[in-house]
Amino acid sequence: MDEIEEMLRYIGVKSVDELFEDIPRSIRRDLAIAEGTDEREVVRDLERILSKNLCARDYAFFLGGGVYFNFVPAIVKAITELPQFYTAYTPYQPEASQGILQAVFEYQSLMAELLEMDVVNASMYDGGSAAAEAMLMARRIRWAGGDRKGQDMDSIAVAKNINPYRRRVLETYAGVARINLIYVDFDKKTGKIDMAGLDEKMSDDVFAFYMENPNFFGVVEDEVVRVRDVIGDRIFIVGVNPYSLGVIIPPGRYDADIVVGDAQPLGLSMNMGGPSLGVFACKAKYVRRMPGRLIGMTADADGRRAFCMTLQTREQHIRRGRATSNICTNNTLCAIAVAVYLALIGGVGLRRLGIETMKKARKLCRVINEFEHCLSPIFDGKFFNEFVAKIDGIKERYHDFVRNGVFPGIPIGDSFEGMNPNAILVSVGDAVTDEDIEKYRRALEVMASD
Amino acid sequence: MTNASPHQEQYRQARYAEKLILEYEGEPTHTTDRDTEYENFLRKEMPGAILRNEPPHIPSLPEYIVARHYTRLAEMNYGITSGFYPLGSCTMKYNPTVLEEVARWRWVADIHPLQPENAVEGALQVMKELGIMLAEISGMDAVSLQPAAGAHGEYTGMAIVRKYFEDMGQDRNEVIIPDTAHGTNPASAAMAGFDVIEIKSKKGYVDIDALKSVLSTRTAAFMLTNPNTLGLFESDVLKIEKIVHEAGALLYYDGANLNAIMGITNPRAMGFDIVHFNLHKTFATPHGGGGPGSGPIGTIERLAKYLPLPKVVRTEQGFKLEHSLSRITNGGCLEEKGGNDETIGSVHTFHGNFIVLLKSYAYIRLMGRDGLKKAAERAVLNANYLKKKVEKILDVPYGEIVKHEFVASCAKLKKYGIRAKDVAKRLLDYGFHPPTIYFPLIVDEALMIEPTETENKETLDAFSDALQRVIEESIKNTEFVKNAPQNTAVSRVDEVLAAREPILNYRRRKNEK
Ligand SMILES: Cc1ncc(COP(=O)(O)O)c(C=O)c1O
Numbered sequence: 035m036d037e038i039e040e041m042l043r044y045i046g047v048k049s050v051d052e053l054f055e056d057i058p059r060s061i062r063r064d065l066a067i068a069e070g071t072d073e074r075e076v077v078r079d080l081e082r083i084l085s086k087n088l089c090a091r092d093y094a095f096f097l098g099g100g101v102y103f104n105f106v107p108a109i110v111k112a113i114t115e116l117p118q119f120y121t122a123y124t125p126y127q128p129e130a131s132q133g134i135l136q137a138v139f140e141y142q143s144l145m146a147e148l149l150e151m152d153v154v155n156a157s158m159y160d161g162g163s164a165a166a167e168a169m170l171m172a173r174r175i176r177w178a179g180g181d182r183k184g185q186d187m188d189s190i191a192v193a194k195n196i197n198p199y200r201r202r203v204l205e206t207y208a209g210v211a212r213i214n215l216i217y218v219d220f221d222k223k224t225g226k227i228d229m230a231g232l233d234e235k236m237s238d239d240v241f242a243f244y245m246e247n248p249n250f251f252g253v254v255e256d257e258v259v260r261v262r263d264v265i266g267d268r269i270f271i272v273g274v275n276p277y278s279l280g281v282i283i284p285p286g287r288y289d290a291d292i293v294v295g296d297a298q299p300l301g302l303s304m305n306m307g308g309p310s311l312g313v314f315a316c317k318a319k320y321v322r323r324m325p326g327r328l329i330g331m332t333a334d335a336d337g338r339r340a341f342c343m344t345l346q347t348r349e350q351h352i353r354r355g356r357a358t359s360n361i362c363t364n365n366t367l368c369a370i371a372v373a374v375y376l377a378l379i380g381g382v383g384l385r386r387l388g389i390e391t392m393k394k395a396r397k398l399c400r401v402i403n404e405f406e407h408c409l410s411p412i413f414d415g416k417f418f419n420e421f422v423a424k425i426d427g428i429k430e431r432y433h434d435f436v437r438n439g440v441f442p443g444i445p446i447g448d449s450f451e452g453m454n455p456n457a458i459l460v461s462v463g464d465a466v467t468d469e470d471i472e473k474y475r476r477a478l479e480v481m482a483s484d
Numbered sequence: 485m486t487n488a489s490p491h492q493e494q495y496r497q498a499r500y501a502e503k504l505i506l507e508y509e510g511e512p513t514h515t516t517d518r519d520t521e522y523e524n525f526l527r528k529e530m531p532g533a534i535l536r537n538e539p540p541h542i543p544s545l546p547e548y549i550v551a552r553h554y555t556r557l558a559e560m561n562y563g564i565t566s567g568f569y570p571l572g573s574c575t576m577k578y579n580p581t582v583l584e585e586v587a588r589w590r591w592v593a594d595i596h597p598l599q600p601e602n603a604v605e606g607a608l609q610v611m612k613e614l615g616i617m618l619a620e621i622s623g624m625d626a627v628s629l630q631p632a633a634g635a636h637g638e639y640t641g642m643a644i645v646r647k648y649f650e651d652m653g654q655d656r657n658e659v660i661i662p663d664t665a666h667g668t669n670p671a672s673a674a675m676a677g678f679d680v681i682e683i684k685s686k687k688g689y690v691d692i693d694a695l696k697s698v699l700s701t702r703t704a705a706f707m708l709t710n711p712n713t714l715g716l717f718e719s720d721v722l723k724i725e726k727i728v729h730e731a732g733a734l735l736y737y738d739g740a741n742l743n744a745i746m747g748i749t750n751p752r753a754m755g756f757d758i759v760h761f762n763l764h765k766t767f768a769t770p771h772g773g774g775g776p777g778s779g780p781i782g783t784i785e786r787l788a789k790y791l792p793l794p795k796v797v798r799t800e801q802g803f804k805l806e807h808s809l810s811r812i813t814n815g816g817c818l819e820e821k822g823g824n825d826e827t828i829g830s831v832h833t834f835h836g837n838f839i840v841l842l843k844s845y846a847y848i849r850l851m852g853r854d855g856l857k858k859a860a861e862r863a864v865l866n867a868n869y870l871k872k873k874v875e876k877i878l879d880v881p882y883g884e885i886v887k888h889e890f891v892a893s894c895a896k897l898k899k900y901g902i903r904a905k906d907v908a909k910r911l912l913d914y915g916f917h918p919p920t921i922y923f924p925l926i927v928d929e930a931l932m933i934e935p936t937e938t939e940n941k942e943t944l945d946a947f948s949d950a951l952q953r954v955i956e957e958s959i960k961n962t963e964f965v966k967n968a969p970q971n972t973a974v975s976r977v978d979e980v981l982a983a984r985e986p987i988l989n990y991r992r993r994k995n996e997k
Contacts (some may be wrong), residue, residue, distance in 0.1 A: 139988075389526050
């Protein structure tokens with residue numbers, strides 16, 4: 035007797051079908067998908083399909099805008115492939131999950147160190163949803179603050195030079211939550227936030243201000259240190275590229291209340307944009323209004339150091355409809371990857387990489403500017419590792435660049451009002467080589483010669 | 485103790501007093517001429533107001549230290565490859581290793597979300613084919629792949645409900661949810677601005693009268709998972725469908741429990757309008773110790789226009805994939821909102837968790853239509869078999885025949901001072917990950933047990949033997965059970981202390997000293 039027979043007999047039914055008798059016949063449906071196959075076949079087939087993708091390593095690759103072509107050390111991948119890590123569920127049983135818990139606590143610690151913020155959570159899905167959750171949290175803080183009751187404080191000021199993909203997520207969440215977005219323009223010459231414009235937008239119904247540093251154009255917002263004076267006690271939310279924090283002061287030093295960002299550049303592959311890592315940090319006084327999981331340090335019954343999920347009364351499984359967020363599954367494994375990366379390269383390594391990419395970006399920027407049909411950069415604000423150039427004809431000739439082995443950047447001419455239609459965001463990850471920059475030059479030469 | 489189970493004899497989790505990574509000494513850094521040159525460059529190129537004068541205070545560790553540190557941590561963590569993981573509601577099935585392999589390929593890892601469409605044809609093909617498979621599995625007309633987890637899918641679904649009624653000019657602000665629902669259901673509805681109305685269950689099922697009594701012209705949606713969180717199939721689902729739709733509301737399906745019904749029935753046949761999938765449950769993508777997951781969302785035709793991109797839509801000419809990459813090389817890095825574009829927008833920066841989508845795609849290809857149906861059948865067989873065994877030990881208050889999971893109650897142990905949590909901890913000593921505890925809320929001292937299909941009879945028997953032993957110990961040797969676990973990396977963790985004086989990172993701890 036095989037074990038299925040034995041089990042059926044034990045249950046007291048004759049067939050597996052009997053176990054489904056509670057499902058009415060009228061709603062029975064077969065599956066309309068193909069037959070299964072074996073591992074060999076799936077691998078062969080997927081190789082055929084996926085090798086149609088053009089992959090960054092085979093090109094001179096200059097796309098960025100939130101996801102960067104950075105080098106990922108082998109050890110980072112090896113550690114996230116340890117099955118005890120990647121096959122585990124959320125650490126609901128801390129005694130058997132100290133590995134994940136300590137690793138995430140370390141992520142929270144390393145990220146807090148980098149941002150110089152009090153509290154970092156265990157992760158959000160990505161930079162966009164983290165920014166959206168920050169907006170919702172900011173409103174919760176202000177409504178609870180009692181300084182202005184009710185729903186009349188329903189606007190958030192948002193810098194127009196933020197990542198437009200993140201802006202789209204913000205707009206979506208804001209629409210659902212009945213929050214008004216008030217845009218703060220940028221200076222067309224520098225690419226930076228127009229500080230006078232920010233001041234004008236600070237009406238009574240504005241509960242928070244969201245900006246990014248560096249902004250979408252790669253320009254660093256050096257006047258960020260003045261923002262607090264302008265916005266008063268409104269909630270100050272900053273989106274950072276954590277990769278830039280080896281060379282730029284951390285947001286904790288300019289009095290950010292909530293910090294978000296995407297840590298993909300710190301040890302995660304580009305992965306077609308997902309998964310990446312949503313970073314979420316805030317001041318200690320706001321921790322109870324924070325979304326997401328938090329790992330805390332505590333002790334076991336024998337006094338040994340131990341870790342567990344904590345402050346869970348904020349969360350959906352306890353607070354249900356009154357939770358600070360619905361987030362349950364997050365991006366833990368990505369947080370561990372980022373921690374491994376940071377531990378490996380350290381603060382000094384991050385600074386060196388930051389400087390190196392800045393140097394390469396400047397080199398490329400000059401190369402582009404040598405051409406008659408180009409202007410680079412179009413903003414005169416100082417930039418980190420990406421910049422906006424104007425390359426006449428770029429839209430029509432994009433595919434020629436690719437044929438010449440170059441992904442030249444992200445055309446953004448249509449995405450911002452008043453932007454030059456031939457504007458392109460050119461980003462330099464640390465996987466970029468000098469040879470890649472030469473390839474860009476050659477592609478521009480080809481373009482100029484016909 | 486005599487007759488210790490072989491598991492108990494064997495199971496010992498590694499126990500290291502492993503330092504925090506920030507407690508390791510970093511490698512000394514030698515400043516070279518290059519660094520001096522770098523610093524000069526930086527001071528010139530970074531405006532003084534925001535120039536960071538010194539590197540962040542993060543030590544740099546040699547690779548072998550990092551490798552050992554994390555290997556030790558991994559040894560102090562229980563995963564699917566460690567053993568049985570009957571964590572109810574989480575569908576902890578075994579994750580085929582090949583899924584990891586394909587996800588590592590350079591054509592997967594090294595592609596950017598804003599490459600023009602002809603540069604990511606392979607990725608788009610995977611998205612399209614996966615979208616079609618999910619549409620077929622659920623019976624839905626359109627599927628968006630953007631949400632990054634189940635709860636994210638729920639939020640997206642609730643946003644669609646909101647937009648739909650706005651467009652209809654109807655003021656509906658209530659979402660009804662059974663008391664057995666997962667916490668993310670009410671949380672997602674509330675996040676989308678709805679008032680949540682919870683209804684009590686009757687014998688573990690939706691109480692149709694209770695539902696009727698709260699349905700009104702203010703009802704926007706009813707959220708349900710079927711089989712529900714007690715593992716019971718709501719056979720009256722068509723009645724529910726009828727009264728909800730008659731009230732003008734929409735029906736939302738929480739797909740976390742899809743594993744029980746694949747190839748048998750589907751949410752469309754049950755009358756649902758919107759459904760989310762948990763790829764990290766039903767479709768075998770590993771959970772990563774907490775994530776990343778993926779929560780695609782399917783809808784009926786009428787709601788398809790609201791879905792975020794990328795999405796697959798059923799048309800007369802077959803399915804078509806809509807995505808946001810077609811405008812990239814035109815200088816518009818954004819899909820236009822407004823005009824004919826009625827989508828709610830975007831809930832993720834790019835195209836969702838592509839890697840997770842790919843793994844599920846590979847899994848469904850491996851399984852195929854018979855494989856998925858067999859998985860559902862075996863999951864249900866395993867759950868009923870284990871239930872029958874557990875019933876001899878503990879009270880299982882709801883259900884004769886269950887689907888993929890069942891909920892036992894440890895209430896009878898309360899008089900010995902033993903709680904569900906104690907039972908869970910002691911199970912760890914026997915080398916088993918415990919069931920979900922204290923959920924669903926309507927079962928006192930709940931143990932929610934979901935064996936999944938990737939387990940054999942031997943494992944189920946060993947688990948029920950261990951459970952039996954734990955119950956006996958709970959009565960005879962109460963203190964011992966209360967002090968469990970002993971075989972894990974640490975003994976009972978003080979969660980109260982953690983919440984009373986939260987230490988949420990190492991840096992903060994230093995500051996407070
Ligand atoms: C029944 C049910 N619904 C929804 C969810 C939420 O899914 P996720 O954790 O992917 O956000 C879960 C999982 O935790 C669940 O078990």
